[in-house]
Amino acid sequence: MGKHLVPILDGNTFVVSDRRGDVEPAPRTPTGFFSFDTRFLSVWRLSLNGERLNALAADSPEYFEARFFLVPGAPTHYVDAKTTLMRKRTIGQGGFHEVLTVINHDDRPVDYQVRLDAGADFRDLVEIKDRSPKVGTYRSVVRDGTLILDYQRDRYHRQALISVDRPAQIDERGLAFSFRLAPNTRWTGTVRVRAVVVGARGGDLRETLEARRPRDKQTLKQDLAEWLDRAPELRSDWRPLLRMYRRSLIDLAALRYSTLAFPDHPIPAAGLPWFMGIFGREAMLSSLQALPFVPELAAATLRLLAINQGSRVDDFRDEEPGKILLEFRYGETAAFEERPNSPYFGAADSTLLFLILLDEYERWSGDVDLVRELEPEARAAITWMSDYADLMGDGYVWYQSRNPRHGLPNQCWKTSPDAISYRDGRLPGLPRATCELQGYAYDAKLRSARLARLVWNDAAFADRLEREAAELKDRFNRDFWIEEGGYYALALDGDHGKVDALSSNIGHLLWSGIVEESRARAVADHLLGPQLFSGWGVRTLSDRERRYNPVGYHVGTVWPSDNAFIVWGLRRYGFNREAARVATTIVEAAQYFDGRLPEAFGGYDRAQTKYPVPYPTACTPHVCSTGASLLMLRALLGLEPYNDVLVVDPAVPVEMGRIELVGIPGRWGRRDAFARGREPVD
Amino acid sequence: MSDELGVVKILDGNTFVVSDDRGDVEATPSSPTGLFALDTRFLSRWVLTIDGQRLNSLSVDDLNYFETRFFLVPGEAAYYVDAKVSVIRERSIVGSFAETLTVLNHAEVPVDLEIRIEAGSDFADLFEIKDEAIDKKGDYYAEVQDGHLRMGYQRGTFRRETVVSTTEPATVEVGGLTFTVHIPANDKWTAEIHVKSLAVGPGGRDLRMGLRAGGARGRDQMQRELEEWIESAPSLNCESEPLQTAYRRSLVDLAALRYSPIALPGQYLPAAGLPWFMTMFGRDSVFTSLQTLPFVPSLSATTLRILAALQGTRIDDFRDEDPGRILHEFRYGETAAFEDQPHSPYFGTVDATPLFVILLDEYERWSGDTALVHELEKETRAALNWMYEYADLAGNGYLWYERRNLKNGLENQCWKDSWDSLSYSDGRLPGYPRATCESQGYMYDAKVRAARLARLVWNDPAFADRLEAEAAALKERFNRDFWVEEGEYYALGIDPDGGQYDVLTSNIGHLLWSGIVDAARAPKIAEHLVGPRLYSGWGVRTMAVGEARYNPIGYHVGTIWPFDNSFIAWGLRRYGFVEESAMVADGMIDAAEFFQGRLPEAFGGYDRELTKYPVQYPTACSPQAWSTGTPMLLLRTMLGLEPHEGHLAVEPALPEDMGRIELLDIPGRWGRVDAFARGRIEVRKKVFSTAELT
């Protein structure tokens, strides 16, 4: 998200504008008014007496509201503006509204014309990323004092309705208010914009469903206050940590997304602006990260993904029975199946993460009912591992898209085409088996075994899973280990050759527990070594690799979420000092982003940059980065559930001072955790 | 230094660069971007391209006030498309302007690139930019000489040149430098580019060469100096993060704004503000020195010396100069050189002279430096003499002003110097001459303080007695002539015939600071200052809501000036209004938080309830010296620091939410002492709404 953009949002409805509050036509940048994965306004431009305005200030005090302080004309020294225009924008009730206030500071009466230009390209959010021509028909009409912007393609029909609360001149390209103001008086008017996903019988498609009704500002406000109240309270001497924690809770609240299927149980959406919807991987990872703080997200995510579980083979969607989805969209390309997004299953890790999350959720919540309820889906997921994911029949989880045209080449979290490479830069052939997938599979089997024994009452199945896990660990430590480098290969290629790049993925292996004890030290040393550790965290790819690029999406940038799992992994293997070091640097980086960690930032050496360098098109907020701060806090405090007890085993670096986390929810009710910074001992 | 709009500034004294967040300069006649020195723009175009493509900024490191670093990538940021090349553009101003370009090739294959810097200069005078009127009378020239690009401007014997050179092989032509480079895979390329700004004097040498002692400072030296500067200031430990941040920010900005005049190399006084006012201003320098005296006393001594050295000696209508008068502004640009503008120096200020006297006394009270008081006795007497010999234009014992330079002298010679800042409550503008209330306060204070110096240092008790008698008479007269009966406040000013500018303004706060207010009337003044018409919730407005000319974003008719508020807080404390003083201080520190600790010159007078955050005034200078000094004076005021005969008294009146404060190693005649305080004053956070008033 650009530096000078102001976003507000509620679920998958959001507005992104510049600091003046305006939206300029920009086919490739995600500015405008969006709902249901569609851009309902691509032009939204305010002028006063024909003149554009300038922002004195713009801010977003709550995630659903933004305010802009504007004056006409360009700022010139000593020329005082005689007019102030305030623009307050609030999202809610299926659209947004703007309250415009004009104040005349002059000592004489002034005639004003306030005009808003409006236009809509009705682009699918996916099209904005990819650019493709539109085939439908545009119309713009004025009816009963409402400006209707309209797009139709066959029976697919979308409308933006723009209305006002007082007399205005409305034409096909916007509307204008004309009025006269006496000295030192003000005028106020309200403009409403509503997105209509026109259904088969007129009206909004969504209104025929028993979905959650759109919420107004008061509800949103109250809801946010309650959300913050329910979460554990953090007290700390270290301000950056406090700030990051509070920011994360607010962002997580903002990113909650009410799905059509379970409107009352929101799941975490992935990130603004690209990923405001259902994304399996991000929803699960962030639920996992947030478990000790807001456990309800995990239950909602598991239920939703279970109901959408793959049930057949569909090459277009990379769907297979038992598979958990990657992405679900509602835009035009999804409607016409030009893209496999309704839903898309092209991920090899989502199914494994589903099992891991189910177990972790039970360990915190004690909610065996959900484990029982989702037994069929969990079993189907386990079956998928052996029946569909093991493409080479050798016991590993592999991936290769069934959809050569639109499918993702890499179906692990590092999705970009160049993410998986050899040290010399070559890209491996397909299928591919990345190392962390094997770690997740190992972990998923062990965790499922625990659930089988405890809840499903199937000891034989549990034994079988444990045996498979043990075999997998053995095999993995043989096939993936690169002796001369002292680390695990990033992946195996289609010929079972090692893809030998040094990457952050080895950190996830620690988290999964698939790393042999004797090799853990070497892995930890690599993670904190100069090739991977930038000083602001662990890079996705070592800076010695041919494809290393400090501003490469998955080939050199630092991902806070990745780092949080690495911190957790380091602690799992007892590397407390290393865990503390990585966590500290990520929190330090957060300071430069006002406590809000972006999706990714540059992998430049810390010695070279005073600040972490932002990655240009990173989503912010991004839910896994939001969750990263929570998971790091959990890892630093060493919070682990053991049966009905919450164990606290802190490894807090000295500079963090005292940390108290009060009211941690779980099967034990609420518990507090106290810790004091001290030199961590491994 | 970078602000919200992506403007990046680095500076060293009055040499500075203002660019966009890519490091590029594309100046238009009215936008103050470019490389500036001696009030002249030496680069108005400085654009980096790679293969003809502009770059995009990923981030900007503001390393120090004199250096910065840009992280750039070519082309527009597009989703999932990683840049294969990135650029680190490092820039510093240490004597001259230098840039180091590092181009990194992240690709697995070698690349061939054409890296180009476009360079151009319009040699505009800062004043021409400010007035948006560049009308050059001289001739431009440009040539390539020994691989250097030399751009010049000549008007008679006035000559300014910009010379661009580089360490790497390049094609140098008029208009720019082009590097054709081959960078192997995963490798990088580096070049240094130097830009020299020359004020060409007789014989082709730079004018400054003969004057500057020791030549330009090196980068390391500047770094060291900055560290020493910060170390030698008192250290602050406090629970209020905004205050802590603002204090630190102020120290660094103050270091950046230090300005060594050509006449006194190696000594520093505060320049007024970036970008318009990187030069010496009498009023700004004195106010800033007063604010910072407990923290960095050396600025005061230099300010006093340089202002004394440049004191007016004769009558010169063009410069509004009189004997004994302290200057307003000193410039070096083309308009000053050709006397298109009267700024070399210009004397059109009514208050710098009494403020000079006030600073001298305050400085002695802190430093015990009687030697300087001796040294400046003649100038101080001349200043006092100026007040009744030249400034009493109406012959009634007040300080008046009326410009003699009708073409481009200043209409208003008080701190609120915009054309419409003085008015009656119905909006009419008064005639001339004009006498503003706060000037009378300053004069009163100057006389009282000078009496102390006369008795203590100059050994002239008769003079002291006379000054005290005059001061007492002035106070009595003032309380009679300026008091607005029905409003119960002091008029902003008066006409020669006694008519009052009956608007309610922040100026009454300065009267408390000066001590000219009758004790019986002080409570009413305090009430006005924190009442709904003047107090916005963030601070005291320059003009009260309800006045005809009130405009929340009017430069001097409704905005809030942090510096103004710091003196108001000081004044409130002087008269014992501890709660009101704490309230003003508290609001200002709250506001500072929204500006990352750097208070701007002014911000909007909107109600705090309406805006929830302070709205910055459109083109306010930032950093600006007396805004930079504001947190320091507020700190002094909250801690109640006052020197008493060789001792430092600490009498805190701290808002509750400031928590604990320790200010350690406060320098002065006592050596170094510490001050401790705990927030005990409950500040009324409830803010008023003036919605009904408008």
Added chain:
Amino acid sequence: MAGREAEFFDQIGRLGHTPWLAKIDGSIRFDVTEHQDIRHWLLTIRAGFVAVTREYRPADTVVESDSDTLDRLLAGRLRLLPAWLRNEIAVEGRPMLVLVLERLVPRSPQLDRPLRGVAGRAQ
């Protein structure tokens, strides 16, 4: 009425106990139009079983479709959600049950097999 339609609802009615349906409780009615006729199918899901009748009764979810569209849906040539977004079918009530329906739509057995890897070359 196309043969596929009757066959599908018949098959659904004879599914027997289906574990993953155990957590679902609700009813879906299909209003299928063909020329001037409307016919109804009512699916009632309870305790892991699906009962199918031809009743016209209020249901938690109502799907309106023409006969041809339904036929393509049941042939696996059309997916429910995209069709709904394109207004080819109309849905009212609880959308969650539509997702259930999506999973009940028959698989094509000949397609339902794992992909087997063929080792590829390094690029």
